[in-house]
Amino acid sequence: MESWGGKIAIIGAGCTRFGENFDQSYDDMAVDATLDAVRDANIGLADIDGAWLSTAFPDAGVWKGRSGMDLAEPLALWDIPVTRVSNYCASAGDALRNACMALLSGAHDCVLALGVEKLRDRSPQGSLVAMQVETGHPFYQKGFTAPGTFSVQAARHFHDNGTGREDLAEISAKNHDHGALNPKAHYRSPMSAEQVLAAPMVADPLTVLDCCPTTDGAAAVILVRLEDAPKHESAGPPVVIRGQGFSVSAGWDSPFYDPEYRFGGFRASRVAGETAYREAEISDPREEIDLAEVHDCFSVSELMAYSDLGFVEPGESGEWVRSGATRLGGEVPFNTSGGLLSCGHPVGATGLRMLYQLTQQLRGTAGEMQVEGARVGLAHNIGGPGAVAAVTILEAT
C-alpha cells in the first residue's frame, strides 16, 4: 500500500451560502457551488472528466441525490462517470477520497467533488427524524436521535474527564463568534457562553445552542494531480492534499462498539487521524497544524476531536478551550468558519465546505477569519453514530 500524500492538488473551491435557501433548489445549489469552483480553478466544465456527488439523505430532502444523474443533469455534464457516495455525515470526505484515488489511478485527469443537501424544503413530518421513525430504524424509533446520542457522550465525557457544560458553552460561543465573520454561515450572531448555557435544553446537557442547525447548502472542489496543477491558471495557488485517512468502525448503538472509546471519543476519528498524520508525516499535530475545521455537529464533538486528533489528552480538553487556544488568534484556531454550529450542516456538503474554508485560509484569502501565516490545515468529518471518519491534511503551496 502506497502513501498518496502530497500527490493531489485542489485548484478550485466553491461554496454557496449555507442557510434556509428557500430561493434555491437542490439543482441551483449544485450549479452555484460547482461554477464557483470551476471559475476559481479557471477551467471549463468540459475539462471535468469525472465527478463524485455527496448527498447523504435524498429521502429526507427533496428526493435528489440518489445517483450521479442528479449532478450530471443540472450541470449538463453528460457522458462522464459520476459516482454518488454516501457515508452518513462523512459522505463528503469519502467523495473526496474516491476522487483522489481516481486521479492517482490515471483513469481521470480533472475531477469534481460536490456535496449538496437540501433539508429545509420539507415540513417536520417529512424531516430526517420523522422519516427514520416511519421507515422503521430501530434506533430512532426509540427516540435515540442525534442530540440524544451526543448528550449521552457528553455526560460520560464529563464523568470521565472532569469536563462540564461550561466547556461546551465555550466551544459554542467561540464558533458563533467565528461564524459572525463568515458571509456563508447560516448563523451570524456572536454569542456568549452565558447565552449558550441559558438556551433551551434539547437533550441534557446540550442546549439548542450546543446543536448545529438543519441547513441547505453545497460545496465543491476541483482536483488534479499535483504535477498537472501548473497547467491551470487557477485564481489562487493550488492547495496540496498532504494526507488523508478514512476509517469505519462500529457505531455506539452496536454491541461491537469498542469499550475503550465508549463515551470517550471516536475510534474512527483516531484511526483516520493517525493514517492522515502518517501520510502527511506529521508527528506533533499541535505544533505542525496551524488551524482545523472539525465536525462540531454538537459542541461536545469538537471537545472530543481535540483529543481524538492528538492535540491534547481528554482530561486537558476543557482547559484547552477555556484558555482560548482554539479561538481565532489562539494557538490552533478550530472552526474559523464557525463550524457546523454556525454554518449549519447540509449533511453531504459539510466535509467539502471544510475544504473550501481551508483553501481560503491557506491561500490567505479568508478575510476577517484569516489565520495569519496559515500553512497547514486539518479537516475532520465524521458520520454515523460515531462510526465513520475522514481526516484530511491540506498544505499551502
Place this chain on the structure above:
Amino acid sequence: MESWGGKIAIIGAGCTRFGENFDQSYDDMAVDATLDAVRDANIGLADIDGAWLSTAFPDAGVWKGRSGMDLAEPLALWDIPVTRVSNYCASAGDALRNACMALLSGAHDCVLALGVEKLRDRSPQGSLVAMQVETGHPFYQKGFTAPGTFSVQAARHFHDNGTGREDLAEISAKNHDHGALNPKAHYRSPMSAEQVLAAPMVADPLTVLDCCPTTDGAAAVILVRLEDAPKHESAGPPVVIRGQGFSVSAGWDSPFYDPEYRFGGFRASRVAGETAYREAEISDPREEIDLAEVHDCFSVSELMAYSDLGFVEPGESGEWVRSGATRLGGEVPFNTSGGLLSCGHPVGATGLRMLYQLTQQLRGTAGEMQVEGARVGLAHNIGGPGAVAAVTILEAT
C-alpha cells in the same frame, strides 16, 4: 487519461441464493456473499484493506446500507475505509469501478466490492414504489413506475424497429429456461414464449413475465492488481477486467433526454459500451465476445442492449433473438444465469451477481450453464430512468 484495461483481476467471487430470503437478514447475506468470495480467493478477511458497498435503496428495504458501516459491522472489518456507492440499479457496477481505481492508485492492495439488497422483508406499504410516492418524487407520484416507463420504451421500439411482443416473449422464455439451470436463481421454471404472452398484463405490452421480480440477494468479488494475482492461490484462475466504461446521461423523464435515443435505446449504455470496448481493444463485439450478462430488468431492456452494445442494429434485434443466437448454444449467449428476469433484482447486488456469473463461466465452472470455450464476457448494468450504465469486459487467464 490512461486506459486501465487489463490491469485488475478478480481472484474470488461469491453469491448468495437470490430469492425471498426470509431466513436471511441483510447482514447474513452480506456475510455469506463475502465469505464465499474470500474462500474462493483463498485469502483471509484481514487481507482486505478497503471495501465498496453497493446498496441502492436502504429506505425501501430494511434501513441498512446507507454507509460503509453496514458492511464493516457484520464482517468485523474494522478500521479500514468502506465506501457506500449508490447509482440506482447500476450501483454495483460503480462500486466495482471505484474499487478498481483504488487498486490502481496504489492506496489499496486487496479490496472487496459487495452488493446487498433486502427488499422482501417489507409490506407493500413500505415498498420502493410506496416510499417514492410518500416521499414526494414527482415522477412516481404520477404513477410512472419502472414497468410504466419501460412499457413506453417497448411500444416505441416496436413502432420504430418493427419489433413486437413476440420478441420480448422470446427473451423472457430464453432467460427463464437459462434460470432453470441456475441454482442461485429466484425463478427456476422453464417458460415458453406462449406462457409469457398469456401472462397477466402489468403495463402494456409488458406482462408480469416480462418484468423481473423483487428479490433479496448479495454478491461480492475480491480484486487485486493483476501482477499481484499470482501471490494468492485462489480456487480458480484469476479473471481479468479487460475494460470498463461508466456513463451518466439524462433520464427519459428529463427535458435533456437525448432525442436521438428517445425510446430507441440508452445513450448511457452506448457510451459506456464504447468506452469499455476501446479499453478492451474490441472492435467487433459480436465476433470477439463469447457471452454477455445484460440488464434485463424488463425483457425490452435486453432487446435494447443488443443494439446499444453493438451486436446488431435495432431493426435486427427481434430477428436475432428469434434465431436463437442469444440462447445457450447460440452465437452469443445472453444471460446464461437467467438474467434479472429469473435471478431477480436485489438492486445493489445485481451488477456484482453478473460478475459472479461471468467468473464461473470464464473459469469453466458454470455447470449446466457453461458456454463452451468461453474466454471473453461482457456485463451490462444500467440504472436510473435510462441514465446510468456500467459495461465491464472480463477475460479468462
